[in-house]
Amino acid sequence: MCRNQTPTRADESSFAEGDFGISWFSDGMLNVSANCVDRHLETRGDQAAIIWEPDDPEEPARRFTYRQLHEEVCRFAHVLKGAGVGRGDRVTLYLPMIPEAAFAMLACARIGAIHSVVFGGFSPEALAGRISDCDSRIVITADEGRRGGRIVPLKRNVDAAAALAPGLERVIVVRATGGDVAMDPARDAYYDELAAEVSADCPAEAMAAEDPLFLLYTSGSTGKPKGVLHSTGGYLLWAAMTFDLAFDHRPGEVFWSSADVGWVTGHSYIVYGPLANGGTTLMFEGVPNWPTPSRIWEVVDRHRVTTLYTAPTALRSLMKEGDEHVTRTSRASLRLMGTVGEPINPEAWRWYHEVVGEGRCPIVDTWWQTETGGHMITPLPGATDLKPGAATKPFFGVEPLLVDGNGVAVEGEGEGNLCIARSWPGQARTVWGDHERFFQTYFTTYPGLYFTGDGCRRDADGDYWITGRVDDVINVSGHRMGTAEVESALVLHEAVAEAAVVGFPHDIKGQGIYAYVTLNSGEEATDELRQALVKWVRSEIGPIATPDVIQFAPGLPKTRSGKIMRRILRKIAEGEVSPQALGDISTLAEPAIVEELIRNRAR
Ligand code: WTA
Numbered sequence: 272m273c274r275n276q277t278p279t280r281a282d283e284s285s286f287a288e289g290d291f292g293i294s295w296f297s298d299g300m301l302n303v304s305a306n307c308v309d310r311h312l313e314t315r316g317d318q319a320a321i322i323w324e325p326d327d328p329e330e331p332a333r334r335f336t337y338r339q340l341h342e343e344v345c346r347f348a349h350v351l352k353g354a355g356v357g358r359g360d361r362v363t364l365y366l367p368m369i370p371e372a373a374f375a376m377l378a379c380a381r382i383g384a385i386h387s388v389v390f391g392g393f394s395p396e397a398l399a400g401r402i403s404d405c406d407s408r409i410v411i412t413a414d415e416g417r418r419g420g421r422i423v424p425l426k427r428n429v430d431a432a433a434a435l436a437p438g439l440e441r442v443i444v445v446r447a448t449g450g451d452v453a454m455d456p457a458r459d460a461y462y463d464e465l466a467a468e469v470s471a472d473c474p475a476e477a478m479a480a481e482d483p484l485f486l487l488y489t490s491g492s493t494g495k496p497k498g499v500l501h502s503t504g505g506y507l508l509w510a511a512m513t514f515d516l517a518f519d520h521r522p523g524e525v526f527w528s529s530a531d532v533g534w535v536t537g538h539s540y541i542v543y544g545p546l547a548n549g550g551t552t553l554m555f556e557g558v559p560n561w562p563t564p565s566r567i568w569e570v571v572d573r574h575r576v577t578t579l580y581t582a583p584t585a586l587r588s589l590m591k592e593g594d595e596h597v598t599r600t601s602r603a604s605l606r607l608m609g610t611v612g613e614p615i616n617p618e619a620w621r622w623y624h625e626v627v628g629e630g631r632c633p634i635v636d637t638w639w640q641t642e643t644g645g646h647m648i649t650p651l652p653g654a655t656d657l658k659p660g661a662a663t664k665p666f667f668g669v670e671p672l673l674v675d676g677n678g679v680a681v682e683g684e685g686e687g688n689l690c691i692a693r694s695w696p697g698q699a700r701t702v703w704g705d706h707e708r709f710f711q712t713y714f715t716t717y718p719g720l721y722f723t724g725d726g727c728r729r730d731a732d733g734d735y736w737i738t739g740r741v742d743d744v745i746n747v748s749g750h751r752m753g754t755a756e757v758e759s760a761l762v763l764h765e766a767v768a769e770a771a772v773v774g775f776p777h778d779i780k781g782q783g784i785y786a787y788v789t790l791n792s793g794e795e796a797t798d799e800l801r802q803a804l805v806k807w808v809r810s811e812i813g814p815i816a817t818p819d820v821i822q823f824a825p826g827l828p829k830t831r832s833g834k835i836m837r838r839i840l841r842k843i844a845e846g847e848v849s850p851q852a853l854g855d856i857s858t859l860a861e862p863a864i865v866e867e868l869i870r871n872r873a874r
Contacts, residue, residue, distance in 0.1 A: 602627065
């Protein structure tokens with residue numbers, strides 16, 4: 272087994288232009304898969320590492336002990352090697368929530384390959400873009416996925432993506448449903464057939480702490496999604512330590528993060544954090560409200576879950592179904608609960624605390640981002656006074672700074688743009704293939720600081736309250752969506768001349784997607800076209816980008832230099848009906864457009 276080699280160096284990072292770079296523990300050596308699997312074999316070989324709950328509650332759950340996990344990961348590693356994958360190669364995973372997703376991630380880590388997990392809800396177009404961006408020659412997928420009783424045609428999507436991503440040479444297909452799918456013998460192979468031929472032992476590669484572990488595409492305010500790159504040593508330390516302390520992990524507990532492995536929460540708190548700690552992690556294939564709104568609580572009871580980690584949007588949607596769906600279950604095993612992904616409204620927080628947790632379980636509202644690798648601002652249960660809606664205090668070593676629009680630090684009580692003043696081990700190292708974009712995106716708005724894109728308030732007790740994104744990113748059901756991405760999808764449609772997308776408050780999703788669309792001359796603004804555009808965006812990006820509202824507009828409010836005034840569009844989408852309340856519109860090229868937009872507001 273690959274042994275950890277303790278580093279003599281720690282933080283060697285700088286946020287300053289000219290000297291910019293992030294590095295931690297640079298002379299340390301380790302393998303993430305050895306730390307998450309092999310290291311536990313002696314003491315907890317027979318303990319469950321992964322419990323898998325299928326979409327259909329009538330089907331049996333599956334359990335994998337650490338010993339079984341070791342075998343599965345080793346086999347997967349050999350299959351990857353057999354397909355020509357080596358150190359530093361990018362492997363795209365496009366999988367449902369099945370145990371093989373974790374095996375594949377750990378197998379990549381074992382042989383030093385870089386995984387790029389693409390959420391199974393993304394369209395073939397979105398998948399192809401992510402395959403090509405990192406020159407990934409191989410995709411691991413499944414025949415089909417299952418979610419809430421519905422089938423997701425993953426392999427078919429990969430086939431469609433392959434037509435758009437010429438560099439894709441190899442597709443390995445996990446048989447998840449056994450559904451009949453087309454196989455191209457020159458390119459595709461079934462995983463089980465390959466795995467039957469290989470050894471169940473595969474030594475882990477010794478990796479340097481700064482070697483890349485994975486990349487994960489995420490949306491920003493401009494351009495295409497970027498491949499955020501995480502390191503081996505710093506990331507694992509951060510995932511492991513935040514998991515241990517923010518969830519007050521204890522041996523023998525069952526931890527459940529209801530996220531998908533396609534998001535960073537799934538990486539850090541379904542796979543790496545729990546397994547690095549020798550914990551038991553639950554993977555759930557389905558959705559919280561299928562077949563009934565009690566499902567999430569039934570899963571808690573069935574597997575005696577001690578710690579539940581979920582998103583405010585899920586809580587809000589279950590809350591509206593009525594308390595009886597919760598109270599008819601036991602939930603006696605629950606000890607601690609967490610939330611992530613978006614600000615939690617105090618009403619949902621109280622419901623979670625009082626109805627779900629019966630006032631017994633502390634709630635950790637954890638603020639962090641794909642770029643931070645793990646929790647940054649979070650209560651430590653038992654040690655931090657909780658406040659509904661506050662992420663409370665920074666984690667060890669995290670130095671938050673609130674700055675005003677001029678970059679001046681706000682002291683004491685106050686509100687501002689949330690920055691982090693110095694590096695932390697879990698910080699992303701770069702954007703794949705574009706280090707300059709990484710620097711420009713995060714470190715130039717306020718020179719010398721990492722800018723998060725979030726607004727935040729600090730109260731008199733020094734507690735932090737995240738107020739939401741201050742850039743052109745919207746948070747739909749806890750998923751990040753760049754307004755620019757939705758706009759580019761819309762303008763690709765032949766009927767569309769111009770599009771501007773903003774967020775608006777949505778009871779369940781937190782924010783909804785509101786699109787203003789101007790049409791090419793000769794096109795008619797019909798309901799059919801509206802529906803066609805919604806469908807179009809879904810097929811270009813995926814269902815998570817579905818516009819909630821499309822308003823056809825004769826023009827968009829622009830400054831005389833041609834810049835779209837999003838502030839105005841946001842206000843109108845939020846329901847503002849008085850032109851006076853929109854602030855100064857005198858700089859607009861055509862102020863009359865504003866009244867027209869208000870008059871024809873789509874909701
Ligand atoms: C938002 C998800 C308020 C925030 C882990 C951030 C939150 C973005 C919280 C990152 C929270 C995440 N309270 N807002 N507890 N957690 N956010 O990269 O706007 O998918 O910038 O990472 O989600 O989303 P991402």
